[in-house]
Amino acid sequence: MTARYCSLAQQSAPAFAPGLAAERLGALMSGRRMWVNGTVLHYYFFDGEDDGSVIPVPGSGGTRRVSWVGGQEQRDVVRACFREWRDLGIGVSFAEVPDRSEAELRIGFQQGDGSWSAVGRDALPAGLNERTMNFGWDLTAPGERATALHEIGHALGMQHEHQSPFAGIHWDDEAVYADLAGPPNFWSRDRTFFNILRKLDPAEVNGSVWDPQSVMEYPLSAGLVLEPEQFRGGVHPPGALSALDKEFALGWYPPLDVSLAPPLAPFRSAPLSLGPGEQADFVVEPRETRAYTFGVFGESDSVVVVFEERDGEPRYLSGRDDGGTPHNATIRARLVKGRRYFVRVRLYSGWGSGETAVMCW
Incomplete structure (x- = not known):
């Protein structure tokens, strides 16, 4: 007897810019x-x-x-x-x-x-x-x-x-x-x-x-x-x-120890030495309440997500995916003094000769 099967809905293929390697x-x-x-x-x-x-x-x-x-x-x-x-x-x-x-x-x-x-x-x-x-x-x-x-x-x-x-x-x-x-x-x-x-x-x-x-x-x-x-x-x-x-x-999705995540300080660039599919994690504890901008620099395709810790759990605040585009991801988000945030950068690939980095300001 034939089993009942999972039936995924048909979706169109992703549209990436022509000419990508x-x-x-x-x-x-x-x-x-x-x-x-x-x-x-x-x-x-x-x-x-x-x-x-x-x-x-x-x-x-x-x-x-x-x-x-x-x-x-x-x-x-x-x-x-x-x-x-x-x-x-x-x-x-x-x-x-x-x-x-x-x-x-x-x-x-x-x-x-x-x-x-x-x-x-x-x-x-x-x-x-x-x-x-x-x-x-x-x-x-x-x-x-x-x-x-x-x-x-x-x-x-x-x-x-x-x-x-x-x-x-x-x-x-x-x-x-x-x-x-x-x-x-x-x-x-x-x-x-x-x-x-x-x-x-x-x-x-x-x-x-x-x-x-x-x-x-x-x-x-x-x-x-x-x-x-x-x-x-x-x-x-x-x-x-x-x-x-x-x-x-x-x-x-390897086990993740947030206690090992280094701080990301405003106006200080943090290098990203990542291979395809790898991820870097940072902690941000703002000293003042204001809007902050997070950006990735270098010739790379990446996903950047900012999480706010609430009740001991990271909650999605904002994210950007620059995969397949000629520009880098930037996020603008309001952070509150006394709260803790996580910035996670996952790399698709680096396609240039230079270094990649993340910064907040």
Whole structure:
């Protein structure tokens, strides 16, 4: 029997300036969806009677509202899966909040709408009344806990494993289309192509080898894969975080000790000796309340985020991404004397010969 599959919404490819060097473009593709390490991802469960989708009623000309609210047991499965990812010791953490305006991740449980998630920072442009993640079937059913682990993997920036160009999969395309067109998925050919047959750019994938044990891998029925030969009988991931899943998450989000972050003093340049994907972290404790400007200097592509510490937790204050542009990121933010702030700079790549640095003034 065909499994129910995560169904990511199709999105247009990112528009980078023409003429970028291949190495620079690859670094941008690799890191563009990844969070700055040290981010606390706040998640919110829709819980109001007005939270839902308005859908047409066939044959009536009218509409009805379908709820996004999930039961306590469903929410508890998702909470447990957030804890499982957190307990790896990654530098990104998770916190449930009761106010959707404080949440980067907003979670619904609309039955029949499939299970899906925005990938990494793709969640940020979504409106406050929009979902960034949905669970479309019962997560307490046998084997379905893996669905929650899978969607949180997407929220961390991970992609579908079977779409890796390193997998060497030769599909029976028409068998795949036919299989997904029937129950329980009822997918169009476009949706099937986008989520299964389409190969990802090598820079976008979770690693340099295919991991058929990954929680980001679909379980596949017999007869869909022609090559490698050993998978003609199907692909059967265990539905748990694999060793390579953990390695990838810890590679992008290594444990972070904020006590080691050096101070960033006004009008003093701090050099950034970073490789692609690496990050520098600084503490700012302003001596006066005023508007400050933070800027990166040098020929590099980077993401800069300023966090304000509130109740012992870094809360997003402002951020800029200069990836693929000819200018450097600058942020202007009002800092308050007596409070503590963190400045985090994550490098896509350095594409010039000079040094890069960060400064506040």
